[in-house]
Amino acid sequence: xxxxxxxxxLIGVHTLxxxxxxxxxxxxxxxxxxxxxxxxGAYAAGMLTVLAGWHLVPALxxxxxxxxxxxxxxxxxxxxxxxLMLVIATLAFGxxxxxxxxxxxxxxxxxxxxxxxxxxxxxxxxxxxxxxGWETWEVMLFxxxxxxxxxxxLWWFDRSRYGAVLRAVGEDELAxxxxxxxxxxxxxxxxxxxxxxxxxxxxxxAHYTTHIEHASFNILLATFAIAYPIVGGLRSVYGTLxxxxxxxxxxxxxxxxxxxxxxxxxxxxxVLAMNLRPSGILGKGRHA
Amino acid sequence: xxxxLQAVSDGVLFGxxxxxxxxxxxxxxxxxxxxxMAYAAASVGGAYAxxxxxxxxxxxxPWLVFLGAFLAGxxxxxxxxxxxxxxxxxxxxxxxxxxxxxxLLLIDEVIVHVTAGMPQNYPAMFDDVMLRAGEFSMxxxxxxxxxxxxxxxxxxxxxxxxxxLGLATRAVSQQPVAAQLCGIRLVRVNALTFVVTGLLxxxxxxxIGASVGTLSPLLxxxxxxxxxxVTVIGGLGSxxxxxxxxxxxxxxxxxxxxxxxxxxxxLYVMLLLFAFLTFRPGGLFxxxxxxx
Numbered sequence: 001x002x003x004x005x006x007x008x009x010l011i012g013v014h015t016l017x018x019x020x021x022x023x024x025x026x027x028x029x030x031x032x033x034x035x036x037x038x039x040x041g042a043y044a045a046g047m048l049t050v051l052a053g054w055h056l057v058p059a060l061x062x063x064x065x066x067x068x069x070x071x072x073x074x075x076x077x078x079x080x081x082x083x084l085m086l087v088i089a090t091l092a093f094g095x096x097x098x099x100x101x102x103x104x105x106x107x108x109x110x111x112x113x114x115x116x117x118x119x120x121x122x123x124x125x126x127x128x129x130x131x132x133g134w135e136t137w138e139v140m141l142f143x144x145x146x147x148x149x150x151x152x153x154l155w156w157f158d159r160s161r162y163g164a165v166l167r168a169v170g171e172d173e174l175a176x177x178x179x180x181x182x183x184x185x186x187x188x189x190x191x192x193x194x195x196x197x198x199x200x201x202x203x204x205x206a207h208y209t210t211h212i213e214h215a216s217f218n219i220l221l222a223t224f225a226i227a228y229p230i231v232g233g234l235r236s237v238y239g240t241l242x243x244x245x246x247x248x249x250x251x252x253x254x255x256x257x258x259x260x261x262x263x264x265x266x267x268x269x270x271v272l273a274m275n276l277r278p279s280g281i282l283g284k285g286r287h288a
Numbered sequence: 289x290x291x292x293l294q295a296v297s298d299g300v301l302f303g304x305x306x307x308x309x310x311x312x313x314x315x316x317x318x319x320x321x322x323x324x325m326a327y328a329a330a331s332v333g334g335a336y337a338x339x340x341x342x343x344x345x346x347x348x349x350p351w352l353v354f355l356g357a358f359l360a361g362x363x364x365x366x367x368x369x370x371x372x373x374x375x376x377x378x379x380x381x382x383x384x385x386x387x388x389x390x391x392l393l394l395i396d397e398v399i400v401h402v403t404a405g406m407p408q409n410y411p412a413m414f415d416d417v418m419l420r421a422g423e424f425s426m427x428x429x430x431x432x433x434x435x436x437x438x439x440x441x442x443x444x445x446x447x448x449x450x451x452x453l454g455l456a457t458r459a460v461s462q463q464p465v466a467a468q469l470c471g472i473r474l475v476r477v478n479a480l481t482f483v484v485t486g487l488l489x490x491x492x493x494x495x496i497g498a499s500v501g502t503l504s505p506l507l508x509x510x511x512x513x514x515x516x517x518v519t520v521i522g523g524l525g526s527x528x529x530x531x532x533x534x535x536x537x538x539x540x541x542x543x544x545x546x547x548x549x550x551x552x553x554x555l556y557v558m559l560l561l562f563a564f565l566t567f568r569p570g571g572l573f574x575x576x577x578x579x580x
Contacts, residue, residue: 270390
């Protein structure tokens with residue numbers, strides 16, 4: 001049973017990652033920096049609980065703040081460029097964050113052993129859950145509270161004027177601008193919300209795996225982040241959740257019997273899915 | 289000072305391969321206004337395929353391997369076009385972005401699978417030659433890399449500006465609809481652009497293999513990122529920009545490798561990109577603003 005709880009934890013964290021890319025995609029921007037915000041959230045929350053001895057909940061708040069603030073800071077210069085240039089800028093930023101943590105050493109002595117992130121080796125001993133005696137299912141519930149919160153928030157956005165503004169910018173920037181929508185404010189705010197959600201996701205990820213390292217936050221993770229909303233379609237937040245379950249639950253776990261070939265199939269399936277349904281699983285049909 | 293000059297010259301020579309990769313990204317962008325994220329992976333794939341020559345014919349000379357990589361790159365380029373662009377409506381930019389990322393992962397995994405993840409030795413030419421001027425020296429294999437890359441660029445420019453295919457390509461990149469009305473077959477030009485960039489990519493992959501000495505699947509991510517950075521710094525769609533930016537990035541990273549070490553150098557390349565995005569978002573040779 002613990003296996004399924006573990007899988008549910010993974011799906012929860014990846015849903016947060018996907019949702020963080022979803023809101024940015026609504027404005028028509030493709031950000032490959034979400035893995036970077038996720039990494040910042042992971043390191044921030046980990047360092048606060050392990051080195052500063054905080055409780056996890058305020059630490060997650062702090063990682064949301066870090067992720068959001070960084071996304072806001074990246075948003076301003078990066079959003080000066082549009083479309084494909086933004087893809088490249090955010091891709092480079094994400095790689096930059098990864099390389100930063102590859103070079104990041106900050107250890108303090110705690111009792112007998114030294115704890116903290118050590119460059120290429122990563123950050124071990126993020127043991128908040130085991131130290132406080134949390135069961136796997138409790139951790140899973142805790143993660144899903146945040147997932148539900150993020151989904152409710154984005155669902156509410158979609159219903160509100162703000163969501164309409166986001167989609168208006170995504171559909172046609174020129175038209176949106178000409179009815180008086182401030183493009184920069186809309187895009188940067190979407191980026192900030194996305195960064196904060198990714199930060200929380202990263203913080204949760206760091207605590208349930210207990211060990212993070214720079215290599216986990218690579219281009220593949222950034223690809224996953226945008227793949228979920230694109231594969232699921234941008235019509236609603238459920239698409240993202242569905243895509244995460246499809247990819248992590250069915251493709252990654254369900255194909256485990258295929259051993260090495262599984263990874264091969266993953267890339268091929270993305271190519272196939274995009275050929276058959278260019279607007280996503282829940283999206284419009286092929287010729288819409 | 290001498291160390292500095294040495295680092296600059298080695299870096300600029302190696303930067304020629306970045307320029308080739310950057311040209312591949314920029315050419316596809318110019319013609320189709322799309323990014324082919326699988327390009328660097330396909331280039332490395334082409335270089336790997338060149339090694340098959342050694343499997344078939346043991347002890348084959350290195351230039352035959354390079355030729356194999358060049359041709360295999362072209363085939364891979366066509367495959368990327370057929371699988372990631374041909375059937376997907378071009379009005380949907382996210383779909384082709386995603387399909388090429390899928391292709392990147394696929395090519396990567398095929399390489400890992402076939403080679404069991406082990407780095408492969410790559411043949412080089414003139415690696416025992418060393419040009420010296422006092423303390424200053426130039427590696428023969430890097431000079432060859434540079435010379436081959438320059439020849440490939442000249443060949444590409446000749447193709448673009450001296451042949452009817454080149455004329456058609458330039459026409460499509462300026463005005464696809466008008467070009468189609470003049471009887472240019474859009475699909476054919478698009479596919480041939482991928483073949484041409486694929487040929488360049490295969491060559492670039494082989495040159496990288498030859499100058500590093502080994503090929504590893506770990507090369508694809510940094511190469512994708514560097515190639516895209518070169519494209520942006522040069523100005524999207526600009527071939528002279530990509531060439532200049534490739535050499536610039538090559539020299540820049542090698543100097544920082546000298547002063548800050550190999551683990552940190554790429555961080556500064558990203559900072560260079562952000563400096564450009566902030567102060568000169570259009571790149572060195574910005575295209576005139578028009579449609580996005």
